Amino acid sequence: MPHRHRYHIIALAALGFGLLVAAFAMFNWNHANPAVAQEPELPEADGQAIAEFILTESPYQDWGSWTPDRWTDFGAYVQGGEPHGSTIRIFVNDVAQEAVAAEDFDGILPPGSLVVKENFMGSPEEPGDLAAVTAMYKVEEFAPEGNDWFWLSVAPDGTVNAEGAVEMCSACHAQEGHADYLLRYAFGEEPATFFGDPLPEADGDAVMEYVLQTNDYTAWASWPSDDVNIEDFSGLLPGQEPHGVAVRIFVNDRALAAIERDDFNGILPPGSIVVKENYMGTVEEPGDLAAITVMYKVDGFNPEANDWFWVMSAPEGAVDAAGAVDMCIACHAQEGNSDYLLRYQLQVPETAEE
Ligand code: HEC
Numbered sequence: 001m002p003h004r005h006r007y008h009i010i011a012l013a014a015l016g017f018g019l020l021v022a023a024f025a026m027f028n029w030n031h032a033n034p035a036v037a038q039e040p041e042l043p044e045a046d047g048q049a050i051a052e053f054i055l056t057e058s059p060y061q062d063w064g065s066w067t068p069d070r071w072t073d074f075g076a077y078v079q080g081g082e083p084h085g086s087t088i089r090i091f092v093n094d095v096a097q098e099a100v101a102a103e104d105f106d107g108i109l110p111p112g113s114l115v116v117k118e119n120f121m122g123s124p125e126e127p128g129d130l131a132a133v134t135a136m137y138k139v140e141e142f143a144p145e146g147n148d149w150f151w152l153s154v155a156p157d158g159t160v161n162a163e164g165a166v167e168m169c170s171a172c173h174a175q176e177g178h179a180d181y182l183l184r185y186a187f188g189e190e191p192a193t194f195f196g197d198p199l200p201e202a203d204g205d206a207v208m209e210y211v212l213q214t215n216d217y218t219a220w221a222s223w224p225s226d227d228v229n230i231e232d233f234s235g236l237l238p239g240q241e242p243h244g245v246a247v248r249i250f251v252n253d254r255a256l257a258a259i260e261r262d263d264f265n266g267i268l269p270p271g272s273i274v275v276k277e278n279y280m281g282t283v284e285e286p287g288d289l290a291a292i293t294v295m296y297k298v299d300g301f302n303p304e305a306n307d308w309f310w311v312m313s314a315p316e317g318a319v320d321a322a323g324a325v326d327m328c329i330a331c332h333a334q335e336g337n338s339d340y341l342l343r344y345q346l347q348v349p350e351t352a353e354e
């Protein structure tokens with residue numbers, strides 16, 4: 001009995017000493033490395049600790065996001081993809097932002113990087129209440145086979161729903177084109193691999209399903225009017241042969257984001273979609289929608305005609321012609337076309353001309 005007792009005391013003393021050493025070491029470490037000391041200190045690889053950190057200690061809303069690149073402003077409400085919210089907002093801590101900005105950045109975020117995504121069930125215009133928060137936290141040596149990401153899903157009140165090396169998260173995030181398991185931001189070099197719903201294949205039916213249902217074109221904007229393109233593209237315009245007598249043009253976010261870029265070169269990027277509604281009536285009285293024509297830029301689809309995939313369809317989506325349709329290409333290649341567009345003149349910003 002007394003033997004046991006003594007053993008306990010020794011163990012306790014050893015533990016106490018150990019704690020002292022650990023505390024001293026931490027104290028020392030903080031002082032020896034002022035450059036890496038964080039305010040407040042980064043959390044452990046633990047769901048609750050990370051949730052507390054991002055929700056309370058260092059509220060992610062104060063962080064900022066990826067610098068807006070050619071595709072989108074990630075700090076704004078943007079359309080999200082399955083299985084996350086239909087509307088999302090992304091926040092990134094200083095560790096990740098600084099790493100990406102560094103000249104020698106090698107495409108792998110350093111330990112301490114935190115990426116937080118808010119998920120809403122509403123639309124970008126009316127997101128509604130925050131539904132869930134998902135986060136990726138890079139922890140050195142945590143899971144080397146998954147680039148050391150710690151995955152976290154929490155309810156807005158901080159309840160942890162999934163945490164750790166969550167197979168479900170990493171498996172999907174490992175999809176082709178990911179950048180260090182990120183799917184939305186590709187470190188500004190390449191187009192983000194994912195922009196809302198996955199883009200359709202180069203197939204007439206798939207394209208029509210996409211523009212009619214998946215990413216309803218009627219919710220898109222049109223070309224902006226400017227010095228050269230003085231028309232108001234947001235409404236019905238008088239059309240020209242062989243299209244409708246009245247037409248309405250819709251342009252997806254990729255195309256619109258591209259023309260805003262300082263280095264835009266006059267050629268729309270892959271993923272750009274231009275949809276035209278064709279009516280047989282007048283601008284004042286258009287009557288029923290008669291046909292839909294689409295131009296969809298698909299990387300490598302048809303390089304000799306700027307990779308446009310052409311579709312002509314009935315209003316409800318029955319495809320009449322699709323692909324590298326000679327008839328469409330021949331007429332759209334006429335003099336004065338702008339990347340095969342006939343209505344809108346794409347302008348190369350002065351800053352991109354060298
Ligand atoms: C079926 C695929 C899939 C699964 C499973 C998945 N995600 Fe995602 N995740 C995406 C896509 C796609 C995006 C791109 C943003 C968007 O459109 O919502 C994304 C974006 C994110 C982002 C923003 C950073 C980025 O990739 O650009 C975080 C953080 C995130 N997911 C966390 C998680 C967590 C945590 C889990 C598991 C609980 C998870 N994800 C499961 C597909 C998935």
Ligand code: HEC
Pocket residue numbers: 238239240241242243244247249274275276293294295310311312321325327328329331332340341342343344
């Ligand atoms: C004989 C010439 C001609 C043919 C053939 C033709 N188009 Fe057009 N297209 C035009 C003209 C002119 C415009 C611009 C005026 C307008 O909006 O009607 C246009 C506009 C468009 C637009 C809006 C983008 C832009 O160019 O400004 C789309 C999309 C489009 N056409 C798709 C098609 C498809 C798909 C086909 C083949 C099924 C096709 N076009 C065949 C002449 C043609």
